[in-house]
Amino acid sequence: MPAATSATADPHRPDAKPRRRAGRPPSAVLDQDGITAAALQLVRKSGYDAFTMAALARALNVAPSALYNHVSSKREVLVLIQDHLTSLVDVSAFGTEPWDQAVRDWAWSYRAVFARxxxxxxxxxxLPVADAPKTLAMYEAVSTGLRRAGFPQQCIVAAIVALESFVFGSAYDVNAPADIFASGSMAASTPNFSAAVDSLGEEGYAHQADVAFSLGLEALIAGFGALRAQGREARSEA
Amino acid sequence: MPAATSATADPHRPDAKPRRRAGRPPSAVLDQDGITAAALQLVRKSGYDAFTMAALARALNVAPSALYNHVSSKREVLVLIQDHLTSLVDVSAFGTEPWDQAVRDWAWSYRAVFARxxxxxxxxxxLPVADAPKTLAMYEAVSTGLRRAGFPQQCIVAAIVALESFVFGSAYDVNAPADIFASGSMAASTPNFSAAVDSLGEEGYAHQADVAFSLGLEALIAGFGALRAQGREARSEA
DNA sequence: CGTCACAAATGAATGGCATTCATTTAGTGG
DNA sequence: CCACTAAATGAATGCCATTCATTTGTGACG
Known part of the structure; x- marks a missing residue:
């Protein structure tokens, strides 16, 4: 975050308004990196409801319209955030672990980042991958790992897409309210589902979301292992 | 014929405005079912961007504020739509097919409904299930099917959540642009991923999304089959 | 050394949005 | 018969993303 504190004289006092006269400033106040950093900070502190172009401008001590010299829309800011977050997903295990453990580590890390x-x-x-270079780098790391593990070329994209879909869907669950499955007054008409819910005990839904994620992830990994075996078999025959 | 078409005089002419005087009408114009139906029709015809409270009110020939006598927010209208759509998901196979085929049919149907x-x-x-009775009914049907198939009670919710997460994530893919994986000028720095993408040929991404969905779904079903086997084994020992 | 195009800021619109409120009218229960 | 409440209108409210005219500084070209 290099660009932030240059323009306003007193950073130790809570200056409220963009005290800067109109016209181009001597050195540029904004750039995409600074916007991304401020946006991420704002989102982390106040959430997505509070993330407005006006709030972002205020955080940067700038008029809202100034943002549009560097990004074309709010959506583009979201894309910048997304790409940065993706670079925080841990793909390092693809260089050090067996493929299945690497996929496991990657998926848990991926879910953890986007659950918030x-x-x-x-x-x-x-989003087309070409608009998100760091996201593309993540795909490359995963592809390389799967290829080295012997997966058939044609399965790799499908496997990544399936895993990613599961990760995204599961990310929502992490934030679901604890009582999401409480059927309330309708419990009588849904005996089997209510019994299944009751059998879970009182461990809290956050933990339950982890159980479901683990269950699904292990099933996917096991299923993909079979694909890999088929591919290796076919190649050794040829 | 006195009650039904009383408010607007000429149904054959495209009356634009809510031609009705202020005050409570002789018979109620709105109710939740009517709002739900109109909302669904509007969304189907014009999409979610065009789905505003003002547009919904216009479709119902009513002032926007009138809607708030029957729903508390736009979000509540979305919940009504959601619950109705869920009743369109096909769970009939849980009564007629083996569990694995039933899960397969259900998941494909579920994805097809929400992809749009x-x-x-x-x-x-x-959303808490208690706010969506038809959604709860779907869960009951699936739970009953899995229970009859011999799944251990404690696995059922986790399995449903995992499948549902995968379905939701996959629903997004159906609408992704065909060239979402085109890496463009960055292809050189992502050789493995680009090669994997190139190996898919030119079948279009919609088909590719189906391949990924099928791959993941079959893996999940196979993995859950193992759970079921473990449960049966444990019970026969006891 | 001047000037000219362009980059980057401000501040004042613009139009759309969900939602609220005062008001009007009509059924309903005591 | 009267008070209460339900259900409509229409006029605000406040927020939002985005656009535009304007101002000011920079750097390239002659």
Whole structure:
């Protein structure tokens, strides 16, 4: 965050307004990196409801319209946040661990990062990878790992997409209210579901979301292991 | 014919405005079912961007503020839509097919319904089931099916949550642009991922999303089959 | 050394949005 | 018959993203 404190004279006093006269400043106040950093900080402190272009401008001590010299829309700011967050996802295990453990570590890390940023998921899910270089780098790391592990070329994208879909869907669950499955007055008409819910005890839903994620992830890993075996078999015959 | 078409005089002419005087009308114009139906029709015709309270009111030939006598917020309308859509998900196979085929049919149907309604996913994912009776009915049908198939009680909720997470994540993929994986000028720095993408040929991403969904779903079903086997084994020993 | 295009800021609109409120009218229960 | 409440209108309210005219500084070109 280099660009922040240059323009205003007194950083130790809570200056409220963008005290800067109109016209181009001597040195640029804004750039995409600074905007991204401020946006991320704002989102972390106040959440996505409070994340408005006006609030972001205020955090940067700038008029809202100034932002549009550096980004074309609020959506673009979300994309910048998304790409930065993706660089925080841990793919290091693809260099050190067996493929299945690497996938496990990656998926847990991926979910952990985006569980706190679910409003980005609709943006990410339909975003061309070319608009997000760090995201592309993550895919490359995963692809490389799976390829080295012997996965058939044609399965790799499908496996990544399936895992990612599961991660995104599961990220929502982490933030669900603890009593999401309480059927209330309708419990009588849903005996089997209510019994299944009751059998879970009182461990809290956050833990329950982890159980479901683990269950699904292990099933996916096991299923993909079979794919890999098929691929290796076919190649050794040829 | 006195009650039904009384408010607007000429139904054959495109009357634009809510031609009705102020004050309570002789018979109620609005109710939750009517609002839900109109909202769904509006969303289907014009999409979620065009779905505003003002547009909904216009479709119902009513002032926007009138809606708030029947729903407390736009979000509540989304919940009504969601619950109705969930009743369109096909769970019939849980009564006729083996559990694995039933899960398969259910998941494909579930994804098909919500692929066209991805803006609802953030709403559904954190919605208490008690607020959505038809959704609860779906869970009951699935729970009953899994229980009859011999799944251990404690696994059922986790399995449903995992499947649902995968379905929601996959629903986004269906609407992704065809060139979402085109890495463009960065292809050189991502050789493995680019090669994996290139190996897919030109079948279009919609088909590719189906392949990934099938791959993940079959892995999940296979993994859950193992759970079921463990449960049966443990019970026969006891 | 001047000037000219362009970059980067301000501040004042603009139009759309969900939601609220005062008001009007009409059924309903005591 | 009267008070209460339900259900409509229409006029605000406040927030939001985005645009535009304007001002000011920079750097490149002649």
């Amino acid at each position: 940023h679910t409003p980005l998921i609709p943006v990410i899910a339909v | 309604h991805t803006p609802l996913i953030p709403v559904i994912a954190v």
